[in-house]
Amino acid sequence: MAPTIKDIAKLANVSHTTVSRALNNSPLIKEVTRKKIAEIAAQVGYVPNYNAKSLVMQRSYTIGLFFTSIANGTTSGFFSDTIRGVNSVIDVEYNLFIRGIDDYTEYSSIHRKRFDGIILMSQSEADNKFIYHVVQQGIPIVVLNRQIDDRSIINIISNDREGAYNAGKHLIEAGHQDIAIIEGVEGFKSTQERRDGFIKALIDHNIPVRNDYMRSGNYDMQSGYEAMGKLLDLEKPPTAVFCSNDDMAIGAMKSVFERGLQVPNDVSIVGFDDSGFSLFANPSLTTVKRPIEKISEQGARRLLSLIKEPIENDVLISIDTEFIARESVRKLSK
Amino acid sequence: MAPTIKDIAKLANVSHTTVSRALNNSPLIKEVTRKKIAEIAAQVGYVPNYNAKSLVMQRSYTIGLFFTSIANGTTSGFFSDTIRGVNSVIDVEYNLFIRGIDDYTEYSSIHRKRFDGIILMSQSEADNKFIYHVVQQGIPIVVLNRQIDDRSIINIISNDREGAYNAGKHLIEAGHQDIAIIEGVEGFKSTQERRDGFIKALIDHNIPVRNDYMRSGNYDMQSGYEAMGKLLDLEKPPTAVFCSNDDMAIGAMKSVFERGLQVPNDVSIVGFDDSGFSLFANPSLTTVKRPIEKISEQGARRLLSLIKEPIENDVLISIDTEFIARESVRKLSK
DNA sequence: TAAGGATATCATAACGATTACCTAGTCACC
DNA sequence: GGTGACTAGGTAATCGTTATGATATCCTTA
Structure with a gap:
């Protein structure tokens, strides 16, 4: 079975408390013991059990990325650019959970314990019900792509x-x-x-x-x-x-x-x-x-910092579009 | 705070054990109490804490969907078709975790506790190292899109x-x-x-x-x-x-x-x-x-049943491609 | 009517982490 | 040399579930 902090504790001849502290870089632990414990942990290939951690910390290490719909009205490029953008920011300690809002008939499974934060790539006003639910649950949220009225929510859109x-x-x-x-x-x-x-x-x-x-x-x-x-x-x-x-x-x-x-x-x-x-x-x-990928990156970054320190500071970021002239328009010489 | 089984237990005047059993449809519980408990649970809006559940059940309720790379060589259509396919099969009780293998420098965070099963949309032989790791961890895996030699692994490919x-x-x-x-x-x-x-x-x-x-x-x-x-x-x-x-x-x-x-x-x-x-x-x-979407659906379905009962039965499914004649080929009349 | 066997429920111990609170040792200082 | 402060670490509770072994109640049956 996978080693736990208790196993490490035994090997290091300390209590599992000490191990936990050492691994979390608590100042209560002497440098020398911290090092010893870190070494043993590496040696036995210790990986923390996130379920246990989540249970006690009341955090899920999961970021939800929601679309209005995955099946309808979401083009491949849009979809994958979004995921790519978010993915490039979120590091591997987080789970990235991807779903369409229309996969849900009711939102009871979307709650604080399950999501540390939510990124919503929103396309429809119908999403407001979802947003309301998320906000009410006290889950940090960033809404992308569609301007919403509630100024307490971080909102990143393209113009x-x-x-x-x-x-x-x-x-x-x-x-x-x-x-x-x-x-x-x-x-x-x-x-x-x-x-x-x-x-x-x-x-x-x-x-x-x-x-x-x-x-x-x-x-x-x-x-x-x-x-x-x-x-x-x-x-x-x-x-x-x-x-x-x-x-x-x-x-x-x-x-x-x-x-x-x-x-x-x-x-x-x-x-x-x-x-x-x-x-x-x-x-x-x-x-x-x-700039979908930019918007998604920005959104993910904002969400991460919002999770770290929940300051509400009225953010509405509008990223400009860029006109690109190519060959499909003819100049009429009248 | 969100209600737990203990809260329900109090309301129903039973032990939390009974609540747990009732909610899981254990035959040990009388129908009448089961109903009563179910009612109360619904009323207070109870949702199970998956972290606690996972901790004791040694399951994660997470399915990993991995690509060889998300950034390189994976076209948008391919990427999104795959996700759509998997998504349509996996129900909302599962987390769907999406990553590129090349996001990892080492695989220690990929272990049994974290993934109930893994779907690999594989494009490169270099993925074998990853597959080996997953198999060694005892995680159920289904490999899509690329034939592998190990016949103990479920393998779904297109011809x-x-x-x-x-x-x-x-x-x-x-x-x-x-x-x-x-x-x-x-x-x-x-x-x-x-x-x-x-x-x-x-x-x-x-x-x-x-x-x-x-x-x-x-x-x-x-x-x-x-x-x-x-x-x-x-x-x-x-x-x-x-x-x-x-x-x-x-x-x-x-x-x-x-x-x-x-x-x-x-x-x-x-x-x-x-x-x-x-x-x-x-x-x-x-x-x-x-048929990427079909392959992904099939793969997800197989994985789900593999998780339910781990029978290894030498599966290599090859889904035929279909030639589609349109306008980009000229018939040469020699 | 007492023993035996279901039946329905309870009390308690896991799971693997974090953390509030306690304790033993060391040092300084009056 | 006793007191207090500080340091390093230990003890035990806790998170919300499920699993395991009692326990109480009732029904058979000899």
Whole structure:
């Protein structure tokens, strides 16, 4: 069986209390005995039993990383970038627990004893119920990706509205007037932010907002494909389309090509996210880069320090997006 | 504070032992008391403390999902499909712990007390050291994606060799003679399997294997792009290229387009994986579908039953790949 | 009716750590 | 040389469960 502190105590001829203290670098222990104990521990390959530790310390050594949903509306790139970001910060002494909120019908298993802290990559306002529960349980939480009103919660977001605004502006400045938007999952905050930014760009440049140029999608390629199909069926199809994420943009392109049309010659397309393949699409996709991995890293870091010392200091960090011009937009020479 | 079985015991006027038994549906408890206790538990919102439970049960309620690496050579789609697959099987009472093997310099923190079982999505032979450690610790393990020799370990793989063979065969039957391959990360078993299958197809059809038609890559788009560049620089470029995964195929296409050439008119391309965007690429990518999500689901299910009753019954499950013909291959009429 | 056997429950000891509180030794100082 | 302070370490309680061996009650049955 795996050695415990008692085994070490016997070998070192001290009490297990001393061993515990020595291993935790308590000042109550003489340097020489501390060293001896550390040596023995290493020799027998001692590893602390985290369950016992957790039980008495009332800590779990577990960080929960939650998504609104793992199965729906979460693209692979988004998902894995998030995990990569968090993973790179959290060290191996922590368990990283990953789940979708929609895996739960009720939240009773989410409580303080089980999670030292929670990172929520939030996409929907429906998550508020979850957030409320977590806060009520007194679990430190950091909410990423979606702005929430409660200013006592650490909140890290990307400035999607501005990003979408820039995308719209870019199209307008390229001479486009008939610009459509393909939107994301209904109910997702990001969907709304991007729509708002886009529309503001239109309004600021005195371009009428046409209802039939606003198409709903759900962030996956197929939905982009279908939405673009409908746009192209219009009597007067748009000359440019802003897609609320890259996946839908890829789907939209597909639809354009299938009708024998060209991107950007016949239709210009802008995406959002700068996911891995946007550079390698043909033509490469003009898009808005959203720093998911950065946001996740930041979030994890903040959470860790929040766990260490629970100071509430009203944090809302907004990380700017970056417009990336590539080949999918045509400049209209009017 | 959260209620414990002792609190419930007081309320129910029984000993905490009885409560524990009642909650675990022990036959030693009368139905009527069991019901009463269950009611009270529900009323006070009792949730078991898993740390205490784990401590005495010597179980962790944690499943480890390990990758060869999370940062390198693991594409987003692969990564997230795996997690999705596992996630859909493992229920919420378990913790799902996700890490890359290369996050560890030594494995002492990986032991029985911490993991009830481990799922390894293995890509490299270098993982054997890890597997050995896990086995030695007596932790139930299921290895996915890469065949291992030790037949006492449950092993679920996709038949990559055959898949690659079919890809090669398809190209040959379409009339191609000058066929190149862009390979995956060196040292990954999948790289080798796909190469072997591909080469076998060539040999079986009496097509000479040319050294300069074998290019190394590392499974990412950029490497596919670069490798294709080199192929096109050859005096006699290939008319078809088999890319060891879809990401590289996308990169390769990009390279073709940049030179003003067309896929499939000038160069035919086949990928591997059937990742999300292969259908939406332009042209859509002919590829070999590898059922990652199925493999992961299967793996998780097997692990769960292995944990329940540790019977070693020599399991090697090979899930077939599926060839998917789309638009990126041209039929040569010779 | 007393012994024997179920049946239902209880008291207590684990599990492996941390920690509040105590104790033995040493030294300094009056 | 006795008192107090300090040092280094030990004793025992504790965290919330489950497991083990009593124990009390009731029902059979000879």
